[in-house]
Amino acid sequence: MSRSQWRIGIAGLGNVGAGVLNFLSERPDFAPAGAQAVVTGVSARSRSRPRPFDISNLTWFDDPVELARSPDNDLFVELIGGSDGPAKAAVEAALKAGKPVVTANKAMIAEHGAELAVLAEAQGVPLLFEAAVMGGTPAVKMLREAMVGDDVRSVAGILNGTCNYILTEMQSTGAAFADVLAEAQRLGYAEADPTMDVGGFDAAHKISILAALAFGCAPNYAAAEVEGIDQIDLLDIQLAKDLGYRIKLVASASRSEDGVLVRVHPSLTPIDHPLAQTGGALNALFIEGTRIGRIFIQGPGAGSGPTAAAVSADIADVMTGAVRPVFQRPAAALQPFTPVDPSRNHGRAYLRFMVKDEPGVIAAVSETLAEAGVSIESFLQKPVQDAAGVPIVLTTHSVAESVLSAAIERIAGLPAVIDRPRLLRIARV
Ligand SMILES: NC(=O)c1ccc[n+]([C@@H]2O[C@H](COP(=O)([O-])OP(=O)(O)OC[C@H]3O[C@@H](n4cnc5c(N)ncnc54)[C@H](OP(=O)(O)O)[C@@H]3O)[C@@H](O)[C@H]2O)c1
Incomplete structure (x- = not known):
């Protein structure tokens, strides 16, 4: 559908929402489609909260579901977060209203991606989530689009910047996990409740999404085997170093004749390996295809600017008019996900x-x-x-x-x- 302007509703005005609003207000003509991207309505929890951008000329919605349904926007962007609750209700409302949806919400896509894909595809509208995995580094498009000509065997990498920052600091400063975590929280690199990150669950959401895109199956977060970094002792970091390794939180998904194995756990990586060399809050991913061989990408996995860039790229895709299956193939044709017993x-x-x-x-x-x-x-x-x-x-x-x-x-x-x-x-x- 060709139009001169796309009216955009954005629910969630936090780190990522601020980045998207700032970018679209400065560059409404950024999309290659030649149309203008204009934010018309917004929703967040608190209307009165001071924000680093002006929303006085935008229509405010107390309820993100109402924004999602509003006939005054053509595209709904969900940046609230959380697998269920208002984020999911709003995305469902937008899809049911026949609107394209862009989201950065890995928890929702990992846990409800299959049912949302059915809804989006029944309506013939895109549901895009590039920012949900590796923030600004384009892992989702790479698997969904660039790799469809190959059969992906495995994906593995570092998908949680907070954990990578903590492990990198423990390695370089010799400080214990609890001390580095406290400092990361003070600097804003870790949440007040760090469980999703340090428990490995955030990385598990992301690798579940990548597994679905890589193998053409529905995301199956419940089948992921998850171990975080909260039990990592400094002693193991030092001993691993003596043996020539660095400890990294590696998220991996592989496919074999037995099925699909999705897991997140701390792993020893040889010191000169690209994953061991991925320091600080960076993310990195290996993709192994049968014909293409190995691809390695590395880049920022979070942050307002990089994540907003990924959200904007999805907005541009919607404006360009491309509608692809939500995962690698249509929802009705997704392969069954047969989990492999990790003990084997x-x-x-x-x-x-x-x-x-x-x-x-x-x-x-x-x-x-x-x-x-x-x-x-x-x-x-x-x-x-x-x-x-x-x-x-x-x-x-x-x-x-x-x-x-x-x-x-x-x-x-x-x-x-x-x-x-x-x-x-x-x-x-
Ligand atoms: N931060 C990153 O670097 C990053 C990277 C990749 C993906 N993501 C994903 O992007 C999404 C947003 O993350 P964020 O870091 O921007 O989160 P955030 O800073 O915590 O912002 C969340 C926003 O949602 C709003 N909100 C919360 N509950 C709401 C409700 N019931 N109704 C309406 N609005 C509500 C909040 O309103 P108030 O402002 O009024 O409190 C806030 O504006 C999440 O799915 C996250 O996983 C984030």
Whole structure:
């Protein structure tokens, strides 16, 4: 549909909303379609809150659902956040009214993407969410559009800037997790309630979306196996470094004959690996295609400017008139998502046991591993540190996770082992 102006309603005027409003007020003619993008109506929680932009000439809606339904806008932009509640209600209302929707809401797309895709496609309108994953770095379009000529085998990377910032700071300053988190909160890099980020759930939302785009299945957040960075000890960061690794929160999705495995967990990455070299709040992603081979992208995963740029790119797509399936293929033709049992997964691992400083402990640990069928790749024993015991650290050759778990259970029961064993995977990316 060709028009000279697109009237835009924006719900959510926080970090991202401010960036989008500022950009569109400065550059209403930015879209290649040649039409003007004009914000006409807005909604947020508090009308009276001071904001870094003027909304006095825009129509205010207390209820984002009313804004979504309003006949005075042609395109609805949802920047409230949250998987359910007002964000989802407003997006559904806009789609039911036959309006294109642009959102940055990873939680909503990861948890309700399939049903929203059905609604959008039934109405023949786009539902776009480039900003939901990797902020300003175009991972969504790359998988949905540029990779459709290939069969993607796996995607893996660093998808949460807060966790990457915390791990990078722990590595470079030697400060403990709790201290770095407190500083990140003070600087505004981490939320007051950091659970979504440090618990790995935000990265799990994002990798669930990427898995759907990569493999042509519906997003299945509930099937993601999630472990965050809140249990990472500084000692493991230092020991991993001695072994030539950096610890990163890696989110990955892979497809095999058995199905799809989606997981988020702290992983050891070799120090010269591009993921290990991705520092601070940056995001990075490897995409592996059968024909294309490996692609690596890296860039800002958050922030008002980068995220608003991704939202604006989606607005431009709507204005250009392209309507593609919401995920890689039409909602009715999405593949079933068959989750793979992670315990059947094979990989290398890092293990740390805190033991009493007494003879025969190393032999007992290595014998137990050998009996269980776990083959040791390297061993590291640090000098006694304190009364808490001595760390025995080792890396294994590739082993089934079920075999490894059974071996760890047995070692945990040895009398000389005085603390819970620590298992970290070594990234296969
Ligand atoms: N921040 C980033 O860098 C980034 C990056 C990628 C994706 N995202 C996603 O972008 C979305 C917005 O994030 P943000 O960082 O901009 O969040 P934010 O700064 O917390 O802003 C949220 C906005 O939503 C409004 N709001 C909250 N509840 C509402 C309700 N019931 N009705 C109407 N408006 C309501 C708030 O109103 P008030 O202003 O009145 O409180 C605020 O303007 C989220 O889905 C987030 O995951 C953010």
